[in-house]
Amino acid sequence: MWLRNLFAKTLRDLRGQILGWGIGAGLLGWMVIFLYPSFKDQTAALAEMLKGYPAALTGFFGDFTRLNTYPGWLNIELFSYGPPILAIFAVVVGTGLIAGEEEKGTLDLLLSHPIRRWRVVTEKFAALGVATLLIMALTALFFVGGSLMIGETAHLGRIALATMNIAPITLASGALALMVSVLFRSRRLANLVALVVIIGSYFLESLGKTVDVLDPYRPIALYHYYDSSAALFEGIKWGDAGIMLGLTAVFFVVALFAFQRRDIAV
Amino acid sequence: MIIETRKLTKYYGKVRGVEDLDLAVREGEVFGYLGPNGAGKTTTIRLILDLIRPTRGTALLFGQEVRGHAAELKARLGILPGELALWGNLTARDLLTFLGNLHGGLDWVWVNEMAQRLDLDLSRRVGTFSHGNKQKVGLIQAFAHKPSLLILDEPTTGLDPLIQQEFYRLIDEVRAEGRTVFLSSHILPEVDRVCDRVGIIRDGHLVAVEEIAELKRKRLRQMELTFGQPVPPSAFDLPGVREVAKTDSSLRFFVDEAPGSLDGVVKRAAQFELLDMRYQQATLEDIFLTYYRKEGPGGTGAASADEGTGREGDDVAA
Numbered sequence: 001m002w003l004r005n006l007f008a009k010t011l012r013d014l015r016g017q018i019l020g021w022g023i024g025a026g027l028l029g030w031m032v033i034f035l036y037p038s039f040k041d042q043t044a045a046l047a048e049m050l051k052g053y054p055a056a057l058t059g060f061f062g063d064f065t066r067l068n069t070y071p072g073w074l075n076i077e078l079f080s081y082g083p084p085i086l087a088i089f090a091v092v093v094g095t096g097l098i099a100g101e102e103e104k105g106t107l108d109l110l111l112s113h114p115i116r117r118w119r120v121v122t123e124k125f126a127a128l129g130v131a132t133l134l135i136m137a138l139t140a141l142f143f144v145g146g147s148l149m150i151g152e153t154a155h156l157g158r159i160a161l162a163t164m165n166i167a168p169i170t171l172a173s174g175a176l177a178l179m180v181s182v183l184f185r186s187r188r189l190a191n192l193v194a195l196v197v198i199i200g201s202y203f204l205e206s207l208g209k210t211v212d213v214l215d216p217y218r219p220i221a222l223y224h225y226y227d228s229s230a231a232l233f234e235g236i237k238w239g240d241a242g243i244m245l246g247l248t249a250v251f252f253v254v255a256l257f258a259f260q261r262r263d264i265a266v
Numbered sequence: 267m268i269i270e271t272r273k274l275t276k277y278y279g280k281v282r283g284v285e286d287l288d289l290a291v292r293e294g295e296v297f298g299y300l301g302p303n304g305a306g307k308t309t310t311i312r313l314i315l316d317l318i319r320p321t322r323g324t325a326l327l328f329g330q331e332v333r334g335h336a337a338e339l340k341a342r343l344g345i346l347p348g349e350l351a352l353w354g355n356l357t358a359r360d361l362l363t364f365l366g367n368l369h370g371g372l373d374w375v376w377v378n379e380m381a382q383r384l385d386l387d388l389s390r391r392v393g394t395f396s397h398g399n400k401q402k403v404g405l406i407q408a409f410a411h412k413p414s415l416l417i418l419d420e421p422t423t424g425l426d427p428l429i430q431q432e433f434y435r436l437i438d439e440v441r442a443e444g445r446t447v448f449l450s451s452h453i454l455p456e457v458d459r460v461c462d463r464v465g466i467i468r469d470g471h472l473v474a475v476e477e478i479a480e481l482k483r484k485r486l487r488q489m490e491l492t493f494g495q496p497v498p499p500s501a502f503d504l505p506g507v508r509e510v511a512k513t514d515s516s517l518r519f520f521v522d523e524a525p526g527s528l529d530g531v532v533k534r535a536a537q538f539e540l541l542d543m544r545y546q547q548a549t550l551e552d553i554f555l556t557y558y559r560k561e562g563p564g565g566t567g568a569a570s571a572d573e574g575t576g577r578e579g580d581d582v583a584a
Contacts (some may be wrong), residue, residue: 001362003356003360003364003367004367005367005368006368007366013353013355055495077364089324103349104351105347105351106350106351106352106353108312108317108346108347108351109350109351109352109365109404111315111317111336111340111370112315112339112343112345112347112408113340113345113369114337114340114341114347114368114369115337115368116336116337225311258473259317262317262319263317263318264312264318266308266312266349
């Protein structure tokens, strides 16, 4: 059944990535979660100490004001910097979908069979989307399980949703990577460009919170639309998620049209 | 026409791929597309398959323009890409299953028969295969759904001679069923063995299209005359004589079979002191080189043709 179509085959090819990233992120989460009981008593003192730190520093590292709560702890230690790490998955897989097969030469074989180019892009990107959701779901299982193990049962739904909230920005990163890989053809160049844009936008958003010169440019940063603190405390900002999915759609459509028109490299 | 190209032209930036190609492949024939490496064979095939887009001109399959209809048309094609690349993480059977599913299923009886005839173990992972075994997977996926047109780019690359013979038999069967084959090759004897017609491409231009039988009628004799005195090559600048080359006291050249050609040569030779005279049928290879060698003295045509024959040697040895 994993060879029934290109979507299934691509998902099959990604199974190692799904397990690796899902379990890897989950174990990282466990490390943070299992440390919480010993930090719990000191978080108040820590938060007090951090008040003396420059706003620029605390702004960059996240929302320290709520560090004295369990979700606040998770936010600082996991959710605020998780997406840029998962972006590596999205970029590497995103550029591999088309440009990777093109560089290997297997795209010639695939397109020697009755499958339309737009379907190739669509089925492959759909597989990336499902892989992303599976990774986040696996990670959420670890987070929820870990929370249960240390007796933090108050915020399980929020934690699970906040984990899934990483999916839209990861998808947008993947779509961006797909688009640049189709436009530039070279997978290496595409990796570089996509990572520079993504990491750059992370820094722009983080620093922009406190550096006035950068502040007006924050809305162009992908990470401006990822608010882990809100997801953990107030609930997911659906508008932001919508913007991310909209960007995903734009990148995807550009990739689709660019790929439809261009030569397949030898 | 099963394959037709009209003024098909492709430039990669400023680099010439192919230029003003007018090809016509008829239903039911085995068409050999012959030329040295780098002549534009793969470019032509990739244009016909809509993998790359022409700078100008069009390609048609089954009378329908390829551009915009590639996917429907490919349902009727069996394609072996040049410099075949496969997904090494799959077993041969899984790989064939996946590609077969793109066609809506696979005739396993036929696939297993081909695997047996080509001596391929389908249960092994493709990544562990030798070059030749990968090529067999490529051939099987191209033949699997009994397509009405096979487009094969250098199909015998890496195959050992016994398997090559089996491949030729597969082609013969396709021809017997009235299906069409377009295969590219730089190996003349191969084209000679399996094809009905041959198109010769050189430096991106289609320089000739011939019936194989006709090409053979253009038979040449190769002559070597040894004289007791220096004889200038220009002495044999006669009708029907080609490619006069001088080695020490001998002259070598080709004579065609047109009436009078041989007579002229013998009468001219009689004017000198003739020590030895050797005479043999030229091979198809020689005919090809003689007729389609690039114009100009010692041109690069000879060099690329040599490259072609060199590769053939490698293939036989492999």
